[in-house]
Amino acid sequence: MSELSISGTIKPTKKYSVGNIIITILLLIWSALQLFPLYWMLTFSLKENSEIFGANIIGLPHNWLFSNYTTALQSGNMFRYLLNSVIVTVASIIITVVAATAATYALTRMVWHGRKIANAIFMLGITLPINAVILPIFLGLSKIHLTDSYWALIIPYSAFALSMSIMIASSFMEGIPLEIEEAACLDGCSVYGIFWHVILPMMKPALSTLSIFIFLQSWNELMYAVIFISNSDYRTVTVGIQNLSGSFTTDWGPIGAALVIATFPVLIIYAFFSSKIQESLVAGAVKG
C-alpha cells in the first residue's frame, strides 16, 4: 500500500522496484537522445567546415574556433536580431493570450447563437498552411504601410497563433467546474468580474503553456520574417542566421555559433518558465 504524506501527495513506498529501474533507464536514454542535438550544436559551432563535413563530426573540436562566435556576433549582428525577435515574440504572446483567453471564455462559457459556428470557424486557423497566404497578407500590409516594421510580423504571428491558443485554452477552461463561477455569480460578480477574478487565476498553468507554444511558433518562423522585413534594423534572429549562408558555399561554424547564441537564452527562459509552471500547477490544482 502507499502512504499519504502530509502535503497530500502520494509517494510509492518501494523506491527501487524493478519497474522503477527500467523506467529510469528508459527515461535516461530518452533524455540523452533529446540532449544530443544541443551537444552537437555546441561542438559544431566551434569547428570549421572541413571538420563538420567529414573529419570529425561528433567529437569535440580539434581546433577550437572561438572566432566563429566573433564572426557571428560582429558581421552577424546577433544582438540586434535577438532583440527584434524578443520584441516581436513577446508582443505576439501578449496579444494572442489576451485575445485567445477572452474569446475562449466567450466560446465555452457564454451563451449565444452561432457559438458553435464560431468555434468551427476558428478551427480554420490550424488548417491553414501559413506560407500559402503570404502574398495576400503582404499585399494587404503594404497597402496600409506597415511593412518593414515590428507590426508586420506581430500581427500575422498573433493571428496564426490564435486558433491553436483557443483550442488549448478551451481544453483547460472546460476543466474548470461551473460551481466556482456560479458561486462568484451568487456573490454578485458581473461577467467581467468572473473572468478577471475567477477564470484567469485558475488558468495560470494554461497561460504559461500557451505562452510557450506561441513563443515556439513565432520565434522560429522564417518565411514571413524574410519577406516582410527588408530593413536589417528590424530583422529577426531566424533571418539573421540564414544570412550567414553564402550563395554557393556555407560557413557552418558561425551559423552554429549564431544558433547557440539564439537558443541558449531560450533554454534558460524555458527552464525558468517551466519551474514557474510546476509551481503554479501544484498551487493552483483544483481541489474538488
Added chain:
Amino acid sequence: MKLKKILSMVLATGMIVSLSACAGTTSTTDTTKAGDTAATTTAAAVTEATTKDTTAASTEPVSLTMWSIATESDAFNEPYNQAIADYQTANPNVTIKMETFENESYKTKIKSAVAANELPDIFFSWGGGFSKSFIESGKVFALNDYYTDEYKAQLPEAALGNVTVDGKYYGVTYATPVSVLFYNKAMFDKYSLKAPTTVDELKTVCQTFIDNGITPFGVSVKDTWVLAMFNDALTLKTAGPSQVKDVLTKTSGSFDSADFLTSATTLKELIDMGAFIDGATGLSNDEASALFYNGTVPMYVTGSWMGGSIMSDAANPGDFDVAPIPVINSSNAKITDFMGGASDTLMVAASSENTDAAAKAVFELTKSISMYAYLKGAGIPAWKVDYDASAVNPITAKVAELATNATSFTLWFDTLMEADDAGEYLALLQELYVGNITPEDFTAAMGEQLAA
C-alpha cells in the same frame, strides 16, 4: 497587475516603434566607412521616363537603398562593400544603404516585392527567364540612356544579352561565371590521365578511375542545380549553343529531338557506369563539394566560383586545375563554347524616386564589383580588365582566360527558361537520375512542357 504593466509597456513600445517606422528609415551603414550621414531623399519625384534629369539634382544629397545576396559570408560581400565605398567617396552627396539576403529566400522575397511594389532603388536579380516577368510588368527601369559610349567600350553589349528585352537594357552585369570542369590534377597524374576533351576521353577517364575503386564525379542531386549544371554542359556540347537557345526560349525547334536525346542518353550511360558519387541524391552541394576538396572524388563540374572556394577550403589547393567541358558532338559544339555568361545583374526599380541617381550608380558599382571580385578570385569579370590582375589566384585566372577566348555563352537552363519550365526541367532531371524515366521519356516530357 503584472499583466497590465507588461501590456502597457508593450503598447508603448509598439507605438514608439510604429512612429519611427512611419517617420522614414534611418540610414545606418553597417560595414562601409564612408558616407554615414542620415540623408534625406530628394522631394523631386523622378518619373520612370528614360529622359535624363537636367535639373541640378546632382549635388543634392541622395539616399539610395539597395538589395543584394552578398551576405556576410558570401564571396561577393567584400567586393560589393568596396564598390559602395568607392562610389560614395567619388560622389559624396550619395549614400547607398545595402541590405543583404540569403540566396534562396531572396528569390521569393524579390518576387513578392515586385508583386507588391515594395522594391528598393537598386536590386540584384538574375537575367534570362527569372526577371522576364519583372520586365514585362514594367517594374524595371530601362537604362539605355545611361549606357554611354565610355561604358560600351568597357562592357560589351553581349554582356548585357540576358537583360535585354526589345532592344532595351534593364540591368547591368558584373561577372561572367562559366561552367568548367574542376579536377584534381594530382589524382589524374597518378593514373597518367589528362583532362578529357571529347566524350570518348571522358568515358575512358571515368572508367580508369572506376577500375581503381574511385568514383569520378562529385555531384549533388539533392541540390538539383548542381546536376543541372552538369547536364546543361553535356547538352550544350551535344546540341550546340544556337540550337539550345532556340529550343529553350521557345523560338524554334523542340527538345524532343535527336541531339537532346543523345545528351540525355550520354548522361544515363555515365550514371549507369557508376561515374557519380554514391548517395548524391542525399548530399547537399556543401557536402558533395567537401568530398572533392578532400580528394575523395577527382572531378566536379560547377561554376567558376569554385575556384575561390578551392583556395580556402581545400587542404592542398595546388592539386587542383580546371578545364573546359568536353565536346560530345563536334559538328554542333566547340570546346570554346561555354555554359554561363553574365546573369547576375543589378537593376533599377521603375518605382524608385531616384532613378537618375540609381541608374548612374549601377554602372559604376558594377564596374567596381567586377574588378574587386576578380582580384579576390570570386568571379570572372564582365568588364574590361585594365588593371593589375597578377594577384588573382591561378585557377580563377585560368578560367578568366578561357572565358575571354570563349566563342559563345549559353545561360544555365534553369535561369534561361521561365520559372515553370525550369522547375519541370529540374524535376525531370531528378527522375532521370534516379531511373524512374528513360532518356526518351525525359526529352519527350521536356518537349511537351516547352510546347505548352
Added chain:
Amino acid sequence: MYFRSPGNGTSYPFDARYINRTWRPVPRNLTEGEPFMDKTMKNRTAILLFMLPACILFIGIIIIPICMSAYYSLLDWDGITTPIFVGVKNYITIFTKVTIGFPGAVRNAFLFAGLSLFIQLPVSLALALTLAKGIKGEKLYTALFFVPVIISTTVIGQLWLKIYNPEYGIVNSFLRAVGLGEYTKTWLGDSNTALLAVFIPILWQYVGYHMLLMYTGIKSQPTDLREAAMIDGASNWQISRYVTIPLLKPVLRVCVIFAVTGSLKVFDLIYVLTNGGPAHASEVPATIMIKQLFDRNNYGVGSAIAVFIVLLCFFFAIVIKKVFRTEVD
C-alpha cells in the same frame, strides 16, 4: 429545469433548482423559467467585447487571405503579370499531371498522420503519465524532453543530414560497426527509405510538444479522484486507464487534432532534409505547394493545393471533434 422552494416560510433569498444534475441554490429574483447563470452569460456587450480582438485578427489575417487564396486558385497567374481566369482547371491539374506528384504527396501525408497518431502520441502519453506520477527528477525530465521542440528546425535538419550521411553518418557507421554493413543505404537519397527517414526526426522532435500538453493537463486535474482510486487498491495502470485518461479527454482531443493537422501541413524539416526528393519520394502537399508558388511562379496551382490542404484539415478536425465529444459540447 426543476424548481423548488425551501418551503415552510424560511427567509432564505434563494430557491433550489436542479441544474447540472444537482440541486443548486438560485436567487429568488431571477426571472421564472430562466436557467440560472443565463443573465450574466448572455450579456451581449460582454460577448462582443470578449470576441472582438480575436475576431478582428482572425478575419483580417486568416479568413480574408483564405478567401483570396481560393480566388487565386481559380487563376493562371504568376503573381506579377495579369492573371487569366481558368476556373477549376488547377484542381484537375494537380490530380492529373503526373510530374507534380500530388496524389503521392497526399498519400504520404496520410501515412504520416497515421504514424503520428499511433506511435508519437502513445509515446508522449506514456511519458506524460510516467512523469506526472511523481518520480525523482520530474522537473528535470520535463525540461529536457522539451528541448528538441525549442531548437530551431535548421539545427535539427542539419543534424539529421549528418546522421543520415551515407559515408560518415552515425546510422551507417553504427551498422558497419556491428557487422551489418550490407544494410547501409543512402537513407535520404534512396526512394524506398527517404519517406521514413524524413518522418523519424519529425516524430522525435514533437514528442516533447505533445508530452508537455498532456503533462500540464494531467497536473491540472483534481488529485482526489486518483487518491481515492489508489486507496481502493487500484494499480497504476488501472488508475491511468479509468481515471487519468478519461479526465484528460479535452487535452487529448487537442493533441490528436494538432497531430493530424500538423501532419497534413508538415513542411519545415522535409524541406531542409530532402525537399520532397528524390523524385517525389518524400513529397508532401506543403512542399509541392511551396515549389509551385515560389519556384515555379504558379500561383494558381499553388493556391489550389493550399485550399485543398485547408479543406482536408478542416474535415479531419471536425471529425476528430465529433469522435471526442465531451460533456460541454
